[in-house]
Amino acid sequence: MASRYIPNDTEEVRKRLMRATGIETVRDLFSDIPSEIRLRNPLDIPGPLSELEVRRETEKILGKNQTVKELTSFLGAGIWPHHVPAAVDAVSSRGEFLTSYTPYQPEISQGILQALFEYQSMICELLEMDVANCSMYDWASSLGEAARMAARITQRNQFLVPHYISPERMTVLRAYAEAAGIEVIEIDQTLKDGQLDLEDLKEKTSKNTAGVYIENPSYLGFLIDSPDAVSEIVHDADGLFIVGVDPTSLGILRPPGDYGADIVIGEGQPLGNYMNAGGPLLGIFACRDEASIMRQMPGRIVGMTTTQDGKDRAFCMVLQTREQHIRRHRATSNICTNEALCALRAGVYMALLGPGGFEELGETILSKTYHAIRKLSEIEGIRAPFFEACHFEEFTVNFDQTSKSVQEVNRELLECGILGGRSLDHEFPELGQTSLYCVTELHTSEEIGKLQNSIKKILED
Amino acid sequence: MKDFRQARWSEPTVFEIGAPDRRGHVLPALEKGLRSRSAVQDCIPESLRRREAPRLPELSEVEVVRHFMRLSQLNFGVDDGFYPLGSCTMKYNPKMNDAIAHSDKVHWIHPYQPEETMQGTLEIMYKLASWLSEITGTSRVSLQPAAGAQGELAGTLMIRAYHGLNGESSRRDEMIIPDSAHGTNPASASMAGFKVIFVPTGEDGCIEIEALKEAVSSRTAGLMLTNPNTLGIFEERIIEVAKIVHEEGGLLYYDGANLNAILGKARPGDMGFDIVHLNLHKTFSTPHGGGGPGAGPIGVKDPLEDFLPVPLVEFDGRSYFLNYEVPHTIGKVRAFYGSFEVLVRAFAYILTMGAEGLEKAAEIAVLNANYLEHELLKIRGFDIPYGKGRPKKHEFVLSCSRLESETGISARNVAKRLLDYGVHAPTIYFPPTVKEALMIEPTETEPLDELERFVKILNSVSDEAYADPRTVLEAPHNTSVGPVDEVKASHPKSLRLSWRMHKKRLQKL
Numbered sequence: 001m002a003s004r005y006i007p008n009d010t011e012e013v014r015k016r017l018m019r020a021t022g023i024e025t026v027r028d029l030f031s032d033i034p035s036e037i038r039l040r041n042p043l044d045i046p047g048p049l050s051e052l053e054v055r056r057e058t059e060k061i062l063g064k065n066q067t068v069k070e071l072t073s074f075l076g077a078g079i080w081p082h083h084v085p086a087a088v089d090a091v092s093s094r095g096e097f098l099t100s101y102t103p104y105q106p107e108i109s110q111g112i113l114q115a116l117f118e119y120q121s122m123i124c125e126l127l128e129m130d131v132a133n134c135s136m137y138d139w140a141s142s143l144g145e146a147a148r149m150a151a152r153i154t155q156r157n158q159f160l161v162p163h164y165i166s167p168e169r170m171t172v173l174r175a176y177a178e179a180a181g182i183e184v185i186e187i188d189q190t191l192k193d194g195q196l197d198l199e200d201l202k203e204k205t206s207k208n209t210a211g212v213y214i215e216n217p218s219y220l221g222f223l224i225d226s227p228d229a230v231s232e233i234v235h236d237a238d239g240l241f242i243v244g245v246d247p248t249s250l251g252i253l254r255p256p257g258d259y260g261a262d263i264v265i266g267e268g269q270p271l272g273n274y275m276n277a278g279g280p281l282l283g284i285f286a287c288r289d290e291a292s293i294m295r296q297m298p299g300r301i302v303g304m305t306t307t308q309d310g311k312d313r314a315f316c317m318v319l320q321t322r323e324q325h326i327r328r329h330r331a332t333s334n335i336c337t338n339e340a341l342c343a344l345r346a347g348v349y350m351a352l353l354g355p356g357g358f359e360e361l362g363e364t365i366l367s368k369t370y371h372a373i374r375k376l377s378e379i380e381g382i383r384a385p386f387f388e389a390c391h392f393e394e395f396t397v398n399f400d401q402t403s404k405s406v407q408e409v410n411r412e413l414l415e416c417g418i419l420g421g422r423s424l425d426h427e428f429p430e431l432g433q434t435s436l437y438c439v440t441e442l443h444t445s446e447e448i449g450k451l452q453n454s455i456k457k458i459l460e461d
Numbered sequence: 462m463k464d465f466r467q468a469r470w471s472e473p474t475v476f477e478i479g480a481p482d483r484r485g486h487v488l489p490a491l492e493k494g495l496r497s498r499s500a501v502q503d504c505i506p507e508s509l510r511r512r513e514a515p516r517l518p519e520l521s522e523v524e525v526v527r528h529f530m531r532l533s534q535l536n537f538g539v540d541d542g543f544y545p546l547g548s549c550t551m552k553y554n555p556k557m558n559d560a561i562a563h564s565d566k567v568h569w570i571h572p573y574q575p576e577e578t579m580q581g582t583l584e585i586m587y588k589l590a591s592w593l594s595e596i597t598g599t600s601r602v603s604l605q606p607a608a609g610a611q612g613e614l615a616g617t618l619m620i621r622a623y624h625g626l627n628g629e630s631s632r633r634d635e636m637i638i639p640d641s642a643h644g645t646n647p648a649s650a651s652m653a654g655f656k657v658i659f660v661p662t663g664e665d666g667c668i669e670i671e672a673l674k675e676a677v678s679s680r681t682a683g684l685m686l687t688n689p690n691t692l693g694i695f696e697e698r699i700i701e702v703a704k705i706v707h708e709e710g711g712l713l714y715y716d717g718a719n720l721n722a723i724l725g726k727a728r729p730g731d732m733g734f735d736i737v738h739l740n741l742h743k744t745f746s747t748p749h750g751g752g753g754p755g756a757g758p759i760g761v762k763d764p765l766e767d768f769l770p771v772p773l774v775e776f777d778g779r780s781y782f783l784n785y786e787v788p789h790t791i792g793k794v795r796a797f798y799g800s801f802e803v804l805v806r807a808f809a810y811i812l813t814m815g816a817e818g819l820e821k822a823a824e825i826a827v828l829n830a831n832y833l834e835h836e837l838l839k840i841r842g843f844d845i846p847y848g849k850g851r852p853k854k855h856e857f858v859l860s861c862s863r864l865e866s867e868t869g870i871s872a873r874n875v876a877k878r879l880l881d882y883g884v885h886a887p888t889i890y891f892p893p894t895v896k897e898a899l900m901i902e903p904t905e906t907e908p909l910d911e912l913e914r915f916v917k918i919l920n921s922v923s924d925e926a927y928a929d930p931r932t933v934l935e936a937p938h939n940t941s942v943g944p945v946d947e948v949k950a951s952h953p954k955s956l957r958l959s960w961r962m963h964k965k966r967l968q969k970l
Contacts, residue, residue, distance in 0.1 A: 003818075005552075005555060005746075005813075005906055006818075006821060006825050007906070007909070008825050008828070008905070008907075008909055009821055009825055013909050014828065017828050017829070017832045018828070020836065021828070021831045021832045023831070023852075026828055028852065029824075031852065032695045032852060033695055033697075033723070033726060033727050034697060034700060037699070037700065037727050037728075037732050038727055039726055039728060039731070043596055043725055043816035043819065043820075044595050044816070045592045045595055045811060045815065045816050045819075046592075046812060047811065047812045047813060047814055047816070047818065048813060048814055048817055048818045049812050049813060050813075051813070054557065054561075054809050054812045054813050055560070055561060057812060058585070058809050058812070059561070059564070061581045061584050061585055062564060062566035062581040062805075063581060064581035064584065065566045065578065065580065065582055066574075066579075067566060068569050068570070068574070069569045073571055073574070075573050075574065077573060078796055079571065079796075081569070081571065084568075085485075085486045085522075087485070087522055087525060087526050089563070090526065091526065091529040091530070092750075093559070093563075094529075094530070094533035094536075095538050095539075095540030096533040096534065096537060096538050096541060097533050097536055097538065097750065098538065098540070098559070098748045098751075099538030099539040099540045099748045099749070100536055100538035100749065100751045101544065101546055101551060101751070101752070102749070102751070103751065103752070104546075104888075105877075105880060105885065105886050106942075107877065107880055107937045107940040107941070107942055107944065107945055108467065108937070109535075109536055109537060109751075110535040110536070110940075110942055111531075111532040111533050111534065111535035111536030112532075112536050112751035112752070114472065114474065114535070115529065115532050115751075116751075117474070117960075118476075118960075120959050121476065121960035121961060122475070122517055122518075125515040125516045125960075126515050126517070128515075130958070130962045130965070131958045131959060131962065134752070135752075135753070137607035137608065137611060138607065138796050139796065140793070140795055140796040141794065141795050169796065171792040172792070172793045172794060172795060174792055175618060175791055175792040175793060176652075176794075179621065179653045180652070180654065181654070216509075223505070223509055225506060225508065225509060227509075250515065251511065251514075252501050252505065252510065253505065253509055253511055254508070254509050254510060254511050254512070255515070274567075274568035274569065275568070275569065275570060275571050275572070276567060276568060276570065276800070276801045277567070277570040277579065277797075277801040278796070278799065278800075279607065279754070279796075279800035279801055279802070279803075280753070280754035280800040280803060281607075281795070281796065281797075281800075289958075289962055291953065294958075300752065302958075303950045303951065303956060303957050304950075304963060305946050305950035305955065305957070306945075306946055306949065307944060307945055307946060308946045309943060309944075312943070314942045314945040314946070315945075316945045318947075318951040319951050319956075320951070321951075323644075324647075324648035325643075325645075325891070327644075327648075328644050328647040328657075329648060329651040329657040330651070331644070331648040331651075333648065333652070334610040334611075334613060334648035334651075334652050335610055335611075336608065336609065336610045336644075336645050337607075337609060337610065337740075337752065337753045337754075337755040338608070338754075339607075339753045340753045340754075341748075341751055341752075341754060342753075342754060344529075344750075344751065347475075347529075348525060348529055350517055351475050351485060351518055351520055351529075352484075352520070352522060353485070353486050353517070354479075354483070354484055354517045354518060354519045354520065355514035355516070356482070356514075356519070357486050357487070357488070358514075358517065359514060360487075360488045361488060362501070363500055363501055364491060366501060366504060366505070367491055367495050367500040371494075390505055390506065390509065410575075414575060414578070419571070419574060445492045445494055445495055
């Protein structure tokens with residue numbers, strides 16, 4: 001069974017190897033493991049199984065899943081369903097990419113290096129930033145690293161974030177920040193339109209402020225309409241301005257580089273990567289072209305250079321003295337393995353779409369978002385969106401004026417084959433019975449109509 | 462010896478191909494009844510609209526595919542040939558595992574779906590976690606961390622939280638780490654707020670017990686150790702090491718990068734380790750993707766279960782569910798539950814191997830390494846500075862410092878010359894305790910012929926070094942590009958981190 005992956009596991013070869021090595025049995029090679037910790041019994045795990053059996057068994061278990069293709073799903077909230085062009089899978093399935101390690105030897109790894117440089121470059125164009133690394137684990141850990149980076153650069157220890165951010169990101173941010181002695185402070189947002197309370201921000205911004213973080217679009221789908229004012233406030237206090245984005249919005253929305261962001265982070269999963277029940281994801285991380293900022297960046301960065309004879313263009317990992325394998329405990333981060341293949345996929349995706357594709361994608365999502373908002377608003381008692389602001393891709397739906405809770409609505413929707421929006425009653429109780437709906441280019445008006453009809457029926461019962 | 466020539470495409474960047482208005486992907490036209498594309502004008506205030514289109518390339522699909530296929534030919538993976546990169550366990554990645562992962566039932570699951578609609582995902586996570594517990598001798602495993610280093614961060618944060626609960630977080634601020642450790646160990650400890658205390662390696666290649674005793678104190682939060690260590694040597698006195706640390710109230714952290722050597726032979730939990738991380742992209746054969754994604758599950762022994770990141774996958778006898786009620790949880794280190802597309806591959810791998818297969822993998826990986834060490838030691842200019850004559854585990858560290866002093870050929874030169882034969886280079890200059898180090902890990906998936914070929918190649922590199930060092934000094938010759946100017950690449954004047962930066966710098970000149 002296992003031997004198909006272990007070519008030397010034949011009587012003859014094993015004997016040859018042992019003879020050459022001068023040992024009697026393979027056990028001799030493990031004689032230095034003290035007997036009291038040597039495993040006496042075989043591990044209690046299933047297998048071995050043949051390829052056919054493993055496939056059958058695994059597919060049987062996976063068969064218990066109902067996919068968002070089988071159901072109609074309106075879930076987003078940090079990971080989003082998007083179409084993945086077939087060319088993306090074709091490229092990332094290439095064994096030369098898939099089965100290679102981190103490109104420590106640039107001469108034999110130009111392929112992945114150039115692809116990652118191109119990923120960095122295309123991300124920079126979308127964000128209007130000059131420098132990007134070649135990936136972090138996800139948006140949440142990018143946020144944690146951005147807070148630490150801001151604290152290192154400014155030598156300050158307070159990090160300001162909006163009240164309405166994803167609890168996933170907030171929890172990760174706290175884990176990353178608190179160990180570095182960074183205090184995470186929330187900025188108030190109004191219940192009416194979700195906008196940042198700029199007076200509150202001014203009050204909380206001081207000479208201790210390492211950075212101020214905003215997201216556009218925000219976790220709850222609304223846009224922050226005052227990024228320039230935030231930028232001014234944080235820069236007046238000599239702090240850093242950090243912005244989080246969903247890259248699929250950037251064909252139509254103003255890029256953060258345009259309004260003074262020093263560091264930009266985000267989730268790259270929507271760029272040609274599947275949801276996979278939550279991972280792998282792709283942390284976007286970019287910054288301004290300024291030595292004092294760049295040199296504090298976490299993660300691997302690929303640079304363009306030439307061969308030593310100057311004749312050919314070439315690529316390699318750069319600024320490695322920031323990294324753990326060189327700088328050890330003084331490194332900017334411990335990250336080693338990253339999400340290179342997801343970045344490669346994002347690169348292929350961006351190249352396929354181009355500027356026109358991104359504009360089309362943004363327009364389509366926006367148009368469908370507003371279509372869904374209109375349809376749901378028609379239902380009596382429903383308030384959609386909760387916040388009076390512009391929305392992209394996601395929006396809040398409030399059920400307070402209906403006879404049912406979000407949980408009840410979602411349970412009944414599931415009976416109709418629909419996954420309703422994410423319930424926010426635990427995350428943000430002040431929003432009442434509210435859920436977060438997500439609409440992307442995948443959703444048809446028929447599906448949105450089905451959602452409207454189903455909710456209508458559920459509320460009428 | 463088989464000759465090797467890597468493709469040379471001189472492939473332009475994606476920004477230098479294509480033409481205006483070309484497109485590689487088109488979205489469906491908006492359906493009837495949906496508002497026209499004036500949506501942007503109507504819904505987005507001008508101050509938030511993008512004014513200028515992003516300067517992305519404009520390519521048709523065929524151009525995109527050819528471009529990236531050519532780039533793939535300029536790359537080298539385990540699928541292409543021998544990849545003895547020490548400490549990275551570059552074993553063959555079974556194709557079946559990819560086939561299983563490429564399924565709608567994997568790709569199209571949203572993590573926030575109701576649990577009853579994703580029982581398959583949860584069952585695989587639950588079972589994988591329990592198998593990894595059994596394999597490592599721990600009582601509970603979290604699959605959340607995205608990579609080994611993130612497992613280390615989660616582990617060190619747990620150590621911090623554990624001492625914090627005992628009211629000792631400010632006192633226990635030191636993490637002890639051998640000088641031969643992976644760079645991620647000190648970096649992770651430092652990220653979790655610990656001061657790093659390095660202890661030296663003894664002449665036998667193991668941690669120096671006397672130095673350890675001296676380093677350990679009431680300030681010790683824990684010890685991070687790899688076993689077998691980065692020299693490929695099993696830390697024989699591990700029980701004593703554990704006792705020394707535990708007696709002072711510290712915890713033991715196991716870096717699982719080298720677990721492949723002892724699968725089914727010994728378990729970190731039984732050695733006294735309290736927290737263990739695994740690298741599924743090493744030991745459990747998931748592909749490394751040119752740098753990731755990996756997965757770095759962490760296992761803990763009983764008293765530490767309450768500190769694990771949330772959520773944990775549980776089973777109530779009828780169905781699987783997510784449990785967020787972990788009393789002293791460190792929270793989360795990344796969003797959601799783990800990199801499922803990686804996890805499902807490791808699940809299939811373990812099922813294929815079974816207990817017997819995993820043990821066999823360890824045995825043959827170790828046998829291959831010892832055979833290779835034995836043969837390579839015969840080559841002029843190479844030596845084993847630590848643990849000569851004792852069995853190695855999955856890897857060993859050669860030094861070519863004699864070759865260097867006699868011919869001027871360094872470990873780096875040797876590594877580059879190996880590329881000319883279509884062999885990936887070993888890990889070089891690591892661990893830092895070995896001069897001119899070449900860290901070699903053949904894994905269990907290489908056929909004998911390939912190992913023999915490697916011996917021949919290194920032999921001929923040695924011959925060249927003594928007879929005609931120029932060929933080696935100027936290597937590589939057969940790769941898609943010659944020696945890359947890495948100094949220039951990082952020099953402030955020539956630094957180019959994006960195409961945009963490149964163009965801006967050109968304009969300035």
